[in-house]
Amino acid sequence: MSNSLFPWQDGVWQQLQQMRARLPHAILFHGAEGIGKTVFAELFAQSLLCEQPQADGHACGVCGSCGWFMQYNHPDYRRVRPEILDGEDAGDSDEGGDAGDGKKTAKSAKAPSKEIKIDQIRALSGFMNISTHRQGQRVVLLYPAEALNTAASNALLKTLEEPPPNTVFLLSSNSLDRLLPTILSRCRKFAMPLPSREQAMAWLRQQDVKDADVWLAEQGGAPLTAYAQSQSEGRELIDEFLLHLTKPGIDGALKCAEHLQKTPVAELVGWQQRWLYDLFSFKLCGTIRYYPRYEKALASLAAKVETGSLLRALKSSNERRAIAEHPLSARLFIEEMLLDYAAMFA
Numbered sequence: 001m002s003n004s005l006f007p008w009q010d011g012v013w014q015q016l017q018q019m020r021a022r023l024p025h026a027i028l029f030h031g032a033e034g035i036g037k038t039v040f041a042e043l044f045a046q047s048l049l050c051e052q053p054q055a056d057g058h059a060c061g062v063c064g065s066c067g068w069f070m071q072y073n074h075p076d077y078r079r080v081r082p083e084i085l086d087g088e089d090a091g092d093s094d095e096g097g098d099a100g101d102g103k104k105t106a107k108s109a110k111a112p113s114k115e116i117k118i119d120q121i122r123a124l125s126g127f128m129n130i131s132t133h134r135q136g137q138r139v140v141l142l143y144p145a146e147a148l149n150t151a152a153s154n155a156l157l158k159t160l161e162e163p164p165p166n167t168v169f170l171l172s173s174n175s176l177d178r179l180l181p182t183i184l185s186r187c188r189k190f191a192m193p194l195p196s197r198e199q200a201m202a203w204l205r206q207q208d209v210k211d212a213d214v215w216l217a218e219q220g221g222a223p224l225t226a227y228a229q230s231q232s233e234g235r236e237l238i239d240e241f242l243l244h245l246t247k248p249g250i251d252g253a254l255k256c257a258e259h260l261q262k263t264p265v266a267e268l269v270g271w272q273q274r275w276l277y278d279l280f281s282f283k284l285c286g287t288i289r290y291y292p293r294y295e296k297a298l299a300s301l302a303a304k305v306e307t308g309s310l311l312r313a314l315k316s317s318n319e320r321r322a323i324a325e326h327p328l329s330a331r332l333f334i335e336e337m338l339l340d341y342a343a344m345f346a
């Protein structure tokens, strides 16, 4: 886990300190994916448990409580997240965190779940019923909150409706519209900022990321996802896909779907969504947000396409996103998506 805030978080950290005197029992940190919300929430959790927090509210980093916390075995702290994140190292994504729990050995046969399940919420009740170390606070960090499945959401809701004493829930979410309104209404919402372009670029340069501006633009200004993408091995795949989008056509669509059928479909939908957004934005006001290095191709395509078809394509892209995690056949899914795209220019 990281032990310091990201440079763009100092201001919100100070804001948060003002809530400390009368701490709500549930705080929901929300904002774009890839801006460091989870790191921020973890540092806040540590500071709530710290025995001698500093004047600016930061944890001391040396007390017994901080020691436990940094080894992920603080008795008054629980982290709830989908099993799939247990296998990820810090830096894989904003919501990555560390593989510190050390209990994934027994269940490696099944694909790790992307959901937060009801058993994980039920497991908290034992934790909440025993007294805390030195009568201090108890902290539960849960992320990303949109990973809660329906049963787990309802179980959590019950807990939030009757909050146990001395317990603080910290939730983090990339998309509030995917949470139950009843959960939202039980939490104090706390908006997390996107860094300025300068802040994000400075941070990416510190991590030695080449072509930082390209990555940052593609990820809509979110530095942690830009970093994760720059480290992934899938760069050629993204380029192949984008190259196909510059030359829409039936043959190309079929070939592309065959090549890319092993690529996570949700990622492809995401890349295409950004591409469509750029086309739309260029057509309407001549600006490009995500793929500035494809400006020439975007300009020429934008001239060939009707605004109405673009709007429909954006809408169906949103619908595809909702089912992209579990397509029946990845290849057919990609084919259909690319054929629809080609038809806009026919």
Ligand SMILES: [Zn+2]
Pocket (backbone or CB within 6 Å): 049, 050, 051, 052, 053, 059, 060, 061, 062, 063, 064, 065, 066
């Ligand atoms: Zn401490």
